[in-house]
Amino acid sequence: MSYIVVLLFSLGVCVVHCGRHTLQYDISLVSSYSHSVPHYTITAYIDGLQYGRYDSATRRGQVLIPSMVIPSRSTHLKHMLLQIEFAQKQEVAEKQKMESLMGFLNKTHGNGEFHVFQRKFACELHKDGTISGYDEIAFDGKELMTFDRERVVHVPVTQEALAMTQLWNRNYDYAKINKLYMENDCIENMKMYLLYVSTDLERKVLPKVKVSSSESDSGADLHCSVYGFYPRDVEVKWIKNGRDEIHSEEAAQILPNPDGTYQIRVSVGVTPEGGANYSCHIDHSSLENPMVVPFVSNRRSISQIKIPIMAAFFLIFLALGMLTRMRRNKGSESSQESLSSEEENPEPFA
Known part of the structure; x- marks a missing residue:
């Protein structure tokens, strides 16, 4: 069974486009199921445009670009059903490989923890007709290995992935299958998709x-x-x-x-x-x-801020001083009036 997980969402007449093009599949597998995160997903891109998706929650393929929705025909329907069936079987194979990888890395499912296996696979067609591509594998956000198309082997990125890549290169045909798909089926599928998404790829939206x-x-x-x-x-x-x-x-x-x-x-x-x-x-x-x-700063300099603050405090102190002085003057006038009243009407001696 092929190790590469691929969904072909449409068929069409193969045409050759000028320039460099990329067909990429992002694959993610979560070790413990969560209803908020699909257990197994494939997201497909062509020249950076997301056009298709598969997940284990629905177990169906989804076309994300209207121009790639082809009127129902027996050949297209049959093809779609075959690809969904292939993805479902491949999901089982990917889980087995993840379990093997977790064994090499001494990882477990206990204590409510979950682990994530990620893979990014792509083929590239250049303007001069040459072909290239890449295959990168990561675990829990850390890249573990890559694919060397020229030597047809997996190459460890970290020391802990060394034993795993040696096992893959020695006992399995994963690398050979990668090379065959990357240089043949992937390129042909890319040309098919370009026929339908050319208008979407030419779309431009101002930032x-x-x-x-x-x-x-x-x-x-x-x-x-x-x-x-x-x-x-x-x-x-x-x-x-x-x-x-x-x-x-x-x-x-x-x-x-x-x-x-x-x-x-x-x-x-x-x-x-x-x-x-x-x-x-x-x-x-x-x-x-x-x-x-x-960039226009909304902040004013410290000196600009200090001056109005000091002026405000000065006005407040000035107003308080004037108010205090007025109260004192009023109190003094009241005392004088009281003394004058007493002098004019002295109380008799007992």
Whole structure:
């Protein structure tokens, strides 16, 4: 049985498109079932566009792009049913491999813990007709092994995966199956899908941008949030004084939105400098020219804040002083009136 989990959601006339194209499958398997997270999922992308999905909760394939929904015909229906059946059988095989992997890593299911097996498989067709691809396997968010297409072997990324890859390369045909699928079926399927998604791939949506800041130990962090753009590829960077690029210490990830667009946030740390200005630069295929969004701080300088505060306190003290003086004057006048009254009407001696 093939180790590669693949869902083919449509059939069509094979056409050759110019440029570089990628067909990718993201596979995820969770060791303990949760109703909020499907136990086993496959998400399919072509040139970064999510077009199909399968999960063990529904045990069905789902087409996510209307242009790939082909009118019901016997050949297409038969193909779809075969692919669903294949995915269901492959789910069992993937679980067996995950159990084997957990044994090598001394992992268990106890104490309510769960573990996640992830895989990213893709084939790539370049403009000159050459073929490449990749196959990456991770466990609990840590990459374990990759696939070397030239040597037709799995290569460990960490020492703990060494024994597992040796076993796979020695006793199983996983690597050979990967190479055959990557260079043949995967490429042909890609050409089929391109026929139906070409319009979607040419769609362009302008990005929306919001800049903000937050306090940090060394000064301030500037954030440039770019969202609602399509296609996926975008370049976002911070520029100081219109010429100096500020490199971010954290890697920014492009994330998908529910509506098929994408989002990214790029943050950089800066220290207070008099006269320095900052701007976020965005370059995207939907833009005729790169977009420049300046950062405008809402904070005023300390001296600007101190002056009105001191003035306010001065006015308050002045008003309190005048009020106290008025009360004293009033009290003095009352005392004098009382003394005058006593002098005019003295009480008789007993």
